[in-house]
Amino acid sequence: MLDPNLIRTKTEFVKKGIANKGVDASIVDEFLKVDEKRKGMIKEIDELRHKRKVLSEEIGKRIANGKDTEETKEEVRNIGKQIKEKEKDFNELNRQFKNILLRIPNIPHSSVPYGKNEIDNRVVKRWGDIKDFDFEPRPHWEIAEKLGIIDFKRAAKISGARFYVLKGMGAKLERALISWMIDLHVEKHGYKEIFPPFLINRDSMIGTGQLPKFEDDMYHCGKDDLFLDPTAEVPVTNLHRDEILKEEDLPIKYVAYTACFRREAGAAGKDTRGIIRVHQFNKVEMVRFVKPEESYKQLEELIDNAEDVLRLLNIPYQLKQMCTGDLGFTAAMKFDPEAYMPAQDRYVEISSCSNFEDFQARRANIRYRTKSGELRYVHTLNGSGLAVGRTMAAILENYQQKDGSVLIPEVLQKYVGTDRITAEN
């Protein structure tokens, strides 16, 4: 959520930022209209309440002095009725006010290159040597099915399309990746491990910005009004919702594994094969709560933490900066590390690292007290470190051998317990 005062005082700046994201900026005018009305009503109601308060106190004094109070009581009763009526209108207006505010996207950082959509994103960095295969590299789903470590057919039987079952060394590799990534971020990068709930309430989903706009993309348990987390960002960021943190505790760095659930509404026909785009996947996520003045330095660190995973796995990757039009609803700046996939000869998003500035902090009411006693909103950041399923796919494709077996990256060998996956093991 944006600072209402920023919208009021720097209207054109805000509109331009929103427009640069490709969002209709007329929502700002809608906001200003409701805002004016709302302010007027607050004034009216405040004055009435003030009158009531003064008169009520008067009645108290009169009773103490044994004087008559009936006339004043009648007057206050009337004021009470007026207040109640106005409050009804105000509540409706205030609901609108909040709703509009929750639907206005974050505005891009001034340094983010302008662009309409993903086509305008820029590659800012490439790392690693793409292997020269002396055979035609196969896509990960073929490799995996041949090795018997992924089963799409039975997943469809159990759950439906866009699900998969891991078996044997496939399951073990998935589990190994999760453990290794978390250990890496805890031991080398200084994060604290969190294991949060996967079912999330409405307030938390609003806090990080999934609701109210993207309810259709979420799995929802109607009976309990709980949502399946689409990313660990949600539970982990909301860990400190409605809290006041201490300046000396910042930055706070958390790493969490969760399963992630996405309906992928609107992605029909995209990445239909393999495990790139599925309804349930595993992800290790890094989250940071930081002081505003250092959030962009923190973003660089976060990105490097994600890249480190790829470097240690020795998977060639590129880093892409999202243009204004591809930042999404909540981010002010975003970089996506992308892993090279030999079979398709393309780079696939394997992480996404964002600075939300105070956008989420305002929604979730996460503040810190400075040493001088001032209250300020923190900046929140997060990034995948990494998407586990896609990492597995990248390993399968980059480490595949002519005979169909797959080598295990050295850093993972002690977690997997072998240096190679074959059809036999």
Added chain:
RNA sequence: GGAGAGAUGGCUGAGUGGUUGAAAGCGCCUGACUCGAAAUCAGGUAGAAGGGUUUCCUUCUCGUGGGUUCAAAUCCCACUCUCUCCGCCA
């Protein structure tokens, strides 16, 4: 799921209808003392919204939402959460 107890400021914890937005303690901030620190003493210290804008005014907030009343932290109802006991269960 059943029965009971509870939810108050950054924290602990008083407060059962009328200047109580809230005692006390802790913590924190400022000042004094000190070479400096600790201890001690004095003072200050909730948040949000709206208005005025150099220290100002008003309103709201004691889990959430309703209700009673001239007036609610305080009484009533519903809900949420926490704790204890029972049931069920991995």
